[in-house]
Amino acid sequence: MTSEKEHIILQSEGLSIGYFSKKKPQVIASEISFNFSEGILISLVGANGIGKSTLLRTLSGMQKAIGGNVLIHDKQLRSYHPIELATLLSVVLTEAPTSKNLSVLEFVSLGRQPHTNWMGNLSVTDKEKVLRSLTQTDIVDLKHRHCFELSDGQMQRVAIARALAQDTSIILLDEPTTHLDLYHRANILKLLKKLAQDTRKTILFSTHEIDLAIQLSDQMILMTEQGTLIDAPKQLIKNGHFNDLFPADTIFFDSDTGRFTIKN
Amino acid sequence: MDTSRSYKAIFILLIVVLAATFILNISLGSVGIPLKDILASIFGGEVSKASWDYIIIDYRLPKAITAVLVGSGLAISGLLMQTLFRNPLAGPFVLGLSSGASLGVAVLILGAGAFGGAIGGLLTSEWSLVIASALGSFIVLLAVLAVTLRIKDTMAILIIGLMFGSVTAAVVAVLSYFSDAEQLQQYVFWSFGSLGNQSWSGVLILSVCTVAGIAISFLVSKSLNALLLGENYAKSMGVRIKRTTVVLIITTSILAGGITAFAGPIAFIGLAVPHITRQWITTSNHRILIPAVLLFGSIIMLICDVVAQLPFSEYTLPINAITSLIGAPVVIWLLVRKRKLLF
Secondary structure, X not given: XXXXXXXXXXEEEXXXXXXXXXXXXXXXXXXXXXXXXXXXXXXXXXOOOOOHHHHHHHHXXXXXXXXXXXXXXXXXXXXXXXXXXXXXXXXXXXXXXXXXXXXXXXXXXXXXXXXXXXOOOOOHHHHHHHHHHHHHOOOHHHOOOEHHHXXXXXXXXXXXXXXXXXXXXXXXXXXXXXXXXXXXXXXXXXXXXXXXXXXXXXXXXXXXXXXXXHHHOOEEEEEEOOEEEEEOHHHHHHOOHHHHOOOOOXXXXXOOXXXXXXXX | OOOOOOOHHHHHHHHHHHHHHHHHHHHOOOOOOOXXXXXXXXXXXXXXXXXXXXXXXXXXXXXXXXXXXXXXXXXXXXXXXXHHOOOOOOXXXXXXXXXXXXXXXXXXHHHHHHHOHHHHHHHOOHHHHHHHHHHHHHXXXXXXXXXXXHOOOHHHHHHHHHHHHHHHHHHHHHHHHHOOHHHHHHHHHHHHOOOOOOOHHHHHHHHHHHHHHHHHHHHOHHHHHXXXXXXXXXXXXXXXXXXXXXXXXXXXXXXXXXXXXXXXXXXXXXXXXXXXXXXXXXXXXXHHHHHHHHHHHHHHHHHHHHHHOOOOOOOOOOHHHHHHHHHHHHHHHHHHHHOOOOO
């Protein structure tokens, strides 16, 4: 990746994440360093409570890092103005929108907010970008439907379309495949893969779909009790790191099939 | 945000209906005045009887304008609170804002006795009522906000509102025990709610509060739209949540506090009007919703006032009773028919 140094979009140097409780920092994970270039799909995996959401929140600037640096386009994350950051980084959250009464078109158009004037007027370019993101996520037919009428899978596509409409070079997704069946999970992850390739965006998502993530991601962030590893999935398998992911008493990782199997 | 259809026709219709209800409101009262003379009086023409001119200019016109200001202001404050608290049941009344305002006024009117004659008289001037009422509702809103920041449970916020209602009732009971009949009556009449008996200077103060509140709502409509996605999404799009929340809280207390000071606590307009509006205006875009809610609020308040003044009779019912009688069934009907209140 160092050969593409000029295209590094998202970078972290010795990052430690966690919470400030009673002014004493509670470190959840530390020594996280990576360089992600444009057009790649990165999956973030780890057991429940290991700090995946905290890492995503820290990378999106919603939470302060305890130590180390996060750089976006070679500039410190914390030095960005909120609106400027919103033109570079968008998020897809697990939470449903507060207002279910929004139409799909309204929901996706809200992604244009960082680019519009104080009134929120949509220009011709804004409308084009909204339509393009609806097309890219294949939900043009749904645009006049209300959010309360959508299935979980459709809602997830709408949320991704909103992030695309925000037109940022980085998209962070927090467990975009929860509540979906296997078909729709694979469907969403394939969509992310395609978007990373076609739009050259850097897409980072957290997931519990380790099998699917291994097959689709260019890079993986593996959060374990021992530490955080970042590498290509094949390399991580070769080095046997997936067995560190969960306690060894119930399941083990079969490096031939690339799957977890229940221990008998 | 892109709104899929144009609402021009609905807006034209609403403006026509508003004009019609405004004229209707002025036409009806204990004294029958022909429409010709009413229009002549408003537009500065020749009126058949001087007393009619007096009734219209000094009594009915300020009352109708007050109804428009109160209706639109309360409805807008309800809309703002529903978006801010992410709760379709939010409104100045349910959240205890009106209770706070009542508390402020109760302390002022009933407590004025303790300060004695001259100072007491000074305290109950028009402006001091506004300030006491706005302060009361502002304090309640701060308390509600403090709870919202700690507890993410919307039920808790509604319970806080109810508790403030109880506290107000208790404080008023204690104060009334120690105050004389005249002050008590003054407070009780204030709490019935009234659009009438407003001087032109009172109407002016009320318009300043309402117009300022509505203007600020328009200015923050972009952030309000972002809040429809939830706080975290709004933050990710560059909205400064704390600043927006503070602006919304101040705006609502100016609107609800100012209005309650002049017209007394008026129930259900803030809660019900945004929901009634959403039956016709299906978008969630605040740039469309704010003017629509404003128009609906004015129209509904004018109609409530027509009902309250019992045309052709000498009696006037408390406006607060009428808005509750109309508002409560509407909310129940919406819940039963739609199964849930969307916002």
